[in-house]
Amino acid sequence: MRFSSASTIISMAAAILLVPAGLRAQPALTTIQDTLYKADGSPFEGVLRINWRSFEGPDAVNVPTNNLTVTVTAGRLHVRLVPTTTAPTASYYSVRYVASGSVQFTEIWSVPQSATPLRVRDVRIEWPPMTSAVVAELTNVTIQDVQGLPEALDARPVKGSGYTASRAAVIGATGELEAATGAAGDCVRVDGTSAPCSSGAAAAIGFVDSETPLGTVDGANATFTLGAAPNPAASLKVFRNGLLQKQGLDYTLTGNTITFLGNAIPQPGDVLLADYRTGGN
DSSP states (O other): OHHHHHHHHHHHHHHHHHSOGGGTOOOOOEEEEEEOBOTTSOBOOEEEEEEEOOEEOGGGOEEOSEEEEEEEBTTEEEEEEOOSTTSSSOOOEEEEEEETTEEEEEEEEOOOOOSSOBOHHHHEESSOOOOHHHHHHHHOOOGGGSTTHHHHHHHSOOBOTTOOTTSOEEEOTTSOEEEOOSOTTEEEOTTSOEEETTSGGGGGOEEEEEEOOBSOOSSSOOEEEOSSOOSSGGGOEEEETTEEOOBTTTEEEETTEEEEOGGGSOOTTOOEEEEEEESOO
């Protein structure tokens, strides 16, 4: 029995030695814990996007290039990071503060080894060495850093194969921008097709301004005639001595005939003018 127990102990020790070194222990981590506020005194709400380039942590632990997003609610920040001050070469964390969907500012952290939690002021570097890597971290803002921008870019129309500069644009069947076809003087319809402006319904639409209705202005005649029937009828505006008359109260309209009512009948010396449309809506 003793021999068996000794054999078991030796076997367990051998198994431990065979475990890869990288799996035996987690790298030492330093806790950064703080309460963040905005300049108006309200707690910071948003996320911290922490980026770093490959470096070597304590005990030669390899930390490859990656990033981490930390949510800050009611100003409370809590994150654990591998120390950078023990790295053989200068290593830093680039930290972007993102609120309301956009990057508010960026700062650099240099994290020492610590058994007790540190505050942001303990790891923030006011004037970091401006290496090309650090400059890239400070100046590069990705599309994903701006809330809603990827969705907005996906939703915008893009140029299709039929797009041509200096022409009216229409939305094609695939949702892409295409150029309207036809002659330069054609009219473009709402469905994207085009045709000469003198054809179809467009030719029937007309505007008449300051027409004098035909009829005797003597205080007795109440019927006057227009050159064409207003279409729509509601487009007719009749002015008597510059005052707009109300249809149905001062006059009625039948076709192109105006019939004045009661006290609205034009008197000698009155000036009548009419504006209206012909055709269309």
